[in-house]
Amino acid sequence: MENDDGLREVVESLKSELRVSSGLPRDGQSESAGALELLAGVAAGVPSDGGRKSGALTRKVRGTMFRLTRWYVEPFVLQQRSFNLAAVRYIAELERRIAELEREHPSRDA
Numbered sequence: 001m002e003n004d005d006g007l008r009e010v011v012e013s014l015k016s017e018l019r020v021s022s023g024l025p026r027d028g029q030s031e032s033a034g035a036l037e038l039l040a041g042v043a044a045g046v047p048s049d050g051g052r053k054s055g056a057l058t059r060k061v062r063g064t065m066f067r068l069t070r071w072y073v074e075p076f077v078l079q080q081r082s083f084n085l086a087a088v089r090y091i092a093e094l095e096r097r098i099a100e101l102e103r104e105h106p107s108r109d110a
Contacts, residue, residue: 054062
């Protein structure tokens with residue numbers, strides 16, 4: 001029984017660490033903001049196998065083209081990722097401030 005409690009603690013600790021590092025909603029953060037933060041990450045892509053067997057020359061050419069394309073595109077992708085994360089954090093902050101204002105000044109119509 002004691003081992004089960006220790007295991008649960010470890011699992012919960014790992015879940016919270018993953019939530020923080022992956023951008024999942026944290027306490028006090030809306031679920032939509034967490035989802036936006038997950039989608040904000042942009043990547044240049046991964047090389048494709050082509051889906052079928054191809055010759056050694058074709059694989060080398062594709063690999064070289066992928067590396068050259070990634071070298072060219074990666075700076076733009078990094079800028080876009082930074083912008084996306086900043087926008088998501090700003091939106092989350094605005095959501096928090098709106099909720100705070102709604103708590104302080106409830107609508108008289110309701």
